Amino acid sequence: MTDYNFAYLDEQTKRMIRRTILKGLAIPGYQVPFASREMPMPYGWGTGGVQVSAAVLTPDDTLKVIDQGADDTTNAVSIRRFFQKTAGVAVTEATAQASVIQTRHRIPEQDLREDQIIVYQVPIPEPLRFLEPSEVETRKMHSLEEYGLMHVKLYEDISQHGDIATAYAYPVKVEGRYVMDPSPIPKFDNPKLEMAGIQLFGAGREQRIYAIPPYTQVVSLDFDDYPFQPTKADHACGLCGAHDSYLDELIVDDEGGRVFMCSDTDYCATRRRAGHVGTHGTPFEEDAA
Amino acid sequence: MTPLLQVENIAKFYGARIGCADVSFDLYPGEVMGIVGESGSGKSTLLNCLAGHLVPDRGAVRFDTRTGGLRNTVTMSEPERRMLGRTDWAFVHQHARDGLRMNVSAGGNVGERLMAVNARHYAEIRTQAIDWLGRVEIMADRIDDRPTAFSGGMQQRLQIARNLVTGPRLVFMDEPTGGLDVSVQARLLDLLRGLVREMRLSAIIVTHDLAVVRLLADRLMVMKDGHVVETGLTDQVLDDPQHAYTQLLVSSVLQV
Numbered sequence: 001m002t003d004y005n006f007a008y009l010d011e012q013t014k015r016m017i018r019r020t021i022l023k024g025l026a027i028p029g030y031q032v033p034f035a036s037r038e039m040p041m042p043y044g045w046g047t048g049g050v051q052v053s054a055a056v057l058t059p060d061d062t063l064k065v066i067d068q069g070a071d072d073t074t075n076a077v078s079i080r081r082f083f084q085k086t087a088g089v090a091v092t093e094a095t096a097q098a099s100v101i102q103t104r105h106r107i108p109e110q111d112l113r114e115d116q117i118i119v120y121q122v123p124i125p126e127p128l129r130f131l132e133p134s135e136v137e138t139r140k141m142h143s144l145e146e147y148g149l150m151h152v153k154l155y156e157d158i159s160q161h162g163d164i165a166t167a168y169a170y171p172v173k174v175e176g177r178y179v180m181d182p183s184p185i186p187k188f189d190n191p192k193l194e195m196a197g198i199q200l201f202g203a204g205r206e207q208r209i210y211a212i213p214p215y216t217q218v219v220s221l222d223f224d225d226y227p228f229q230p231t232k233a234d235h236a237c238g239l240c241g242a243h244d245s246y247l248d249e250l251i252v253d254d255e256g257g258r259v260f261m262c263s264d265t266d267y268c269a270t271r272r273r274a275g276h277v278g279t280h281g282t283p284f285e286e287d288a289a
Numbered sequence: 290m291t292p293l294l295q296v297e298n299i300a301k302f303y304g305a306r307i308g309c310a311d312v313s314f315d316l317y318p319g320e321v322m323g324i325v326g327e328s329g330s331g332k333s334t335l336l337n338c339l340a341g342h343l344v345p346d347r348g349a350v351r352f353d354t355r356t357g358g359l360r361n362t363v364t365m366s367e368p369e370r371r372m373l374g375r376t377d378w379a380f381v382h383q384h385a386r387d388g389l390r391m392n393v394s395a396g397g398n399v400g401e402r403l404m405a406v407n408a409r410h411y412a413e414i415r416t417q418a419i420d421w422l423g424r425v426e427i428m429a430d431r432i433d434d435r436p437t438a439f440s441g442g443m444q445q446r447l448q449i450a451r452n453l454v455t456g457p458r459l460v461f462m463d464e465p466t467g468g469l470d471v472s473v474q475a476r477l478l479d480l481l482r483g484l485v486r487e488m489r490l491s492a493i494i495v496t497h498d499l500a501v502v503r504l505l506a507d508r509l510m511v512m513k514d515g516h517v518v519e520t521g522l523t524d525q526v527l528d529d530p531q532h533a534y535t536q537l538l539v540s541s542v543l544q545v
Contacts, residue, residue: 131390131392131393144367144368144371146371146405148375148401148402148404148405148406148407149401149404149405151404151409152390152393152397152400152401152404155396155397155400155404155411155414156393156394156397158411159394159396159397159415159432159433160394160433223409223410223411224409224410224411225410225411225412226411
């Protein structure tokens with residue numbers, strides 16, 4: 001453990017990131033530039049989220065890392081191991097026991113508490129990017145609150161697909177001011193963005209950090225005649241039978257057989273432990289896998 | 290009657306070179322002003338200074354705003370100026386692709402200005418877009434096509450629809466017929482003339498094509514080397530040019 005400074009980054013860098021986080025919290029939804037560091041992993045693997053996590057971790061924290069809702073995928077496992085090695089913090093898969101949660105593509109099904117921090121990995125922080133390639137112009141649009149262009153994207157969705165087809169990274173307006181990309185979470189998770197926990201967003205390659213303080217108003221953009229609708233697959237979880245969680249679709253054989261199951265593995269396991277069984281599930285056994 | 294636009298001693302320099310200098314004029318509601326001159330005479334520089342795309346080094350541009358009367362657009366705050374840019378003003382570029390979003394459908398292009406002023410009802414935006422496509426003679430079934438699938442003339446008409454949908458009072462046009470073949474030019478001019486009369490638009494048209502100003506403009510300003518050398522009613526200037534350069538310009542037009 002003595003080979004690394006606590007949580008890999010040096011103290012000056014962590015101070016710099018903490019200052020950025022505080023500014024982000026003070027201006028909800030505003031993308032604060034920061035001097036992103038080279039991390040020992042490729043861009044796109046969560047370098048922004050890792051830096052934010054490193055800056056907020058303390059030795060007493062318990063860390064949970066999820067990737068697409070699951071605790072046991074490559075990205076989650078390697079980031080969890082990274083902090084076990086460089087910070088020596090306790091880790092957990094249980095949402096309720098974690099004090100810092102780093103996530104990619106999902107918000108846990110279980111509501112977060114005031115003493116929890118969730119850190120999102122963000123690939124492209126600028127919600128206007130695909131319509132306006134100039135950073136100078138998009139920053140000006142944010143500062144002058146010119147957000148008509150965001151609705152052009154939704155308009156295009158309806159004209160092409162008959163409905164707002166944007167299913168993830170669905171743009172939101174934070175506290176009536178900044179339009180923000182909530183990172184590529186499914187729009188099913190958008191209503192959860194109004195939560196008790198602190199939400200931090202880190203984009204390493206794009207060198208931006210932004211934040212949503214607890215209990216902040218977060219409104220998903222829509223049209224009067226095409227209101228925002230969080231969507232999920234119209235099934236119940238095959239393993240735990242849950243109707244209220246976001247589902248992954250898994251192909252299970254070579255004859256087109258498929259099973260829907262909770263994308264949040266901890267949520268699913270907790271329910272199965274409590275005795276819930278879905279159509280494809282078996283009663284829960286510890287260490288069954 | 291208050292002028293809609295009052296231009297006073299506008300000057301813009303590029304280092305030591307003159308972009309345009311000492312330009313003053315008043316434009317009244319419903320009036321169409323033509324600015325002609327050869328390439329490099331400062332026409333486009335002047336137009337960009339008036340439309341707020343460039344900051345002039347000297348002078349004032351006063352616009353008769355709906356709420357505050359005559360306001361100097363050079364010194365007003367940027368949000369106010371950009372607000373004017375998407376409500377009361379319109380800017381038609383020479384190349385349609387500079388003024389359009391090429392990766393957004395025709396309907397989205399027309400609807401953008403509506404959404405920029407907080408239209409949030411999809412069906413209403415779409416109805417207005419179809420209405421405007423019709424006015425510029427684009428079939429309603431092309432509404433979901435991207436401008437890349439349009440011909441040059443259609444792109445230019447789409448750009449005009451996109452600009453006029455919010456009912457601007459002043460339109461800036463930079464060579465609106467440049468690069469189009471003559472029959473398409475004729476139809477576009479016809480359309481523009483109809484829209485200008487019908488909506489009682491004021492317009493400032495920069496062009497080097499004397500036929501365009503003959504058809505559209507009430508008044509004419511001739512520029513050379515950044516200065517205005519002659520002004521007057523269009524027919525007067527074209528039929529009885531006084532300045533040597535204007536005489537050259539008028540006599541250079543090819544007769545078929």
